[in-house]
Amino acid sequence: MITEPDIPALLRAAARNNAEWCAAVSRSGHFRRALWCSPRRTPPLYPDAVTLVPGVSAAEVLAGVDTVGPGCSVKDSFASLDLAPAGFEVLFEAQWIHRPAGAAVPDGGRLEWDEAEAPGELARWEAAWGGGESTGLFHAGLLREGVVILVGRDDRGRIAAGAVVSTGGGVVGVSNVFARDETDIGSAWAAALGAAARHWPGLPVVGYEHGEDLDTAVRAGFSPIGPLRVWLRTAQARPGHGLDTA
Template identity: 40%
Template sequence: MKSSITALAAHNNAIWCDAVCRAHDRPGEFHEALWLTRLGTPRFYPDAVTTTGVEAASAQLEAIADLIALDRRREWFVKDSFHCLRLESFGFKPLFDAEWIAMSGARPDVRHHEPGDRSTIVTDEAELSAWERSWVGEDAKAAAIRPPRVFMPRLLADNDIVFVSIQGEDGRAGGGILNRGADVVGLSNLFGSHMDRVWRSLIAVAGEMFPGLPLVGYEHGDDLAAAKLAGFETIGPLRIWRLPATAR
């Protein structure tokens, strides 16, 4: 059971990465063993995501070698979804390890949020811009050197993608993203000062928007601990690899 839902989680994540890249006019390619884009990605997003395990490692390594050969003057990132690739020979170094998570059975009772919490769906460009500023943790000083946008407004037209904003009585409490694909719903980009409340709210919204589908994602560190407290279980490791750019 765990191996099959891990594959669905990896495929869901590849679908999400492709949607983000397509919104930047950098479409990716779905192959039998991985997803990749040759056109560069927004910050925080990988150039390749493997979608099958060690049985396809040879094909994955070949595809990654061809990909990085396109331009060694920039850095490359690979999401090794089954933590089974040895990319050191290409010059990659591990960036961080994480765990896939899933909630596929009975869900905890999250109908009653913290008093005063309210979840809303982002529906227009102004709301999405404000959501992203909160996600980044941008303050007034940082706004003067604002980096390029990650989440483009055209994502709002996709019925399988939901940006959730969570407000508490003391202001914005946090938010996250839901994406439906591969017969599961991915939860990602969660943020907020009270992560227990954020997880509960996202689980509740997912149940309302996409009833009956398993919930998946990946986390590490304190965020993984928060996900477990919310009722998720770990279903397999992954690794993010980084290949530094060569000197120009």
């Protein structure tokens, strides 16, 4: 069990939890000592590698992913890598967030919430999340123990908001929080926290956010605990900076 004030342990647990979620969505990759990585390109919006501990070298990360084809991305969980010599740019920076186990759950707002249990419902959830049609990114294999996909419906029965909570790494991770109407985003965070408390009441809750979404998470009771970066490969490696020396 993680001691709540142990920030280094929480950061490692958050990274592990997020990597397990990325692996589940991607249906590819493998875990090594210091990172999860996929030798083939992962689905859009999901990284090809996630570092699990501080101090991983760029060479170790890049050796586990495909840097030949376009679009390689790396989640630098401790904001400690320099992948620029290998042709990467920082796509965005964010903060890992944490909320203690047992903290009071905020009010759920106006929406009615339940949990997706069938592939058809999951496809409708994905369409609402992405603002279009389902692509199968969120596949039926995600409807399993350890993952809860929350569906928030308005008074006309339409999917208006949602979130994912998943266990792994000794914590509960919150991700993919969305609301079609900005006034419902607080309800989505409240629903995620309520699900975490019901299913895994003794575990701390983690995730990562940036910008206005980070502000919303803080209002829901989370605290920022450390930075991360997501790198995207946009160019060729600089001369003399191949995989062995990047």
